[in-house]
Amino acid sequence: MKISPFSKTYEGRCVLDFPGIELQHGRIYAIVGANGSGKSTFAKILAGILRPDKRDRLFSGGAIGYMPQKNYAFRMSTKANLLLNGNDMARANALMDAVHIRHLANKRADRLSGGETARMALARLMMKQYDLVILDEPTAAMDMETSLLAEKIIVEYVKKTGCALVLVTHSLQQARRIADEVLFFHEGRLLEVGTAQQMLTSPEKDETKRFLEFYGF
């Protein structure tokens, strides 16, 4: 699956200049970088939420699924939220079990806690099969235990569906745990790409080294 090059300019300032990339099925790509490096803008453009400067087709694959940074729970039950994205009740139950929210199935989703909402949103997205899945900091509202649970589910989903998954994350540990490749963004540019092992242990660019050092790598 190919993602064409694109850029995004806000008020005359280029905030993202992406050179394009080829994604492989069944692989997880972690997008890392400091605040304001363009990670979320990249995810939003890829998901079709934001328009790039040139409105060409960016993604040559099929269906795209996207989980935004701020998860929105519709004013209905947790179960109904999942069923918005497909009618398979058995799958909805299995997913609610997997993310430990089955006991909240009939509770109003807009009254769930932040962590519960994030788990519901993840389960809701996984009701359907996509060719490319983009998750923008899916575990930001979760505690460590739940975060590890979510990571396990994400990996299983990728294995089962064979989709390519783009994971925007602040956590380098998370990238190391589940990503096959890491894309390092710096000031709106894709600075370095490599396998998780290679990027986190022997980065080439000085900016990447400084960023990793700052996070204790």
Add this chain to the structure above:
Amino acid sequence: MKTSLMKAIELIASMDAELLDILSVTAQMSLQSSIIALLIGLPIGIWLGACRFPGRNVLLVANRTLMGMPPVVCGLLFYMLFSGVGPFRHLRLLFTVDIMIMAQVVLITPIVVGNMETYVAGVAPAVRETAKGLGLSGTKTFLLLCSECIYQIISAYLLAFSRSIAEVGAVSMVGGAISWKTNVMTTAIMQYTNRGNFSLGVALGIILLSLSLIVNIVISLLQRRLSR
């Protein structure tokens, strides 16, 4: 005040024919105008709140201006259009309940639009982003957005109804406050006060407030039921 309260109770208890007529005209005008305003204002408000297009800001400013339109100006406009020298005189609508409803619709629709637009503009980006992320259709996204706005729709209706039932300037101008025909609670209060019958005016005021209270209670109960 005590006398007025007693008079209000007496009026209701006696089922005074003129009072019943005033109540009937008031209910007809307020309910019809608020429902029509909701039906017109709701899609426009949602559209203005959810969509971004050239000229949207101009429409928003125009709507905000209309929200602040003095009722007498609206009444004057309708009077000029439908009076003996106006272009719509042949419709013979002046001093009828129909023209009172029309004037009210013009007055309260911008309030519904403004109310919905403000709310939808806040909630729409998150709804749209989530729906798009899930790959939901445009129709499904719109229906979801409407369902997310259900409390606001009720609230907008309440606002429209309250404004309609309490309005006096436009309805007295185009309706003429004719007894047994176009006299509503507010115009009747004015008439009684002008005649020096203050206690009857206050009694009608108490009935008007009670009506408003009942509608508010019913709508609050409805909101509470929906929020479960």
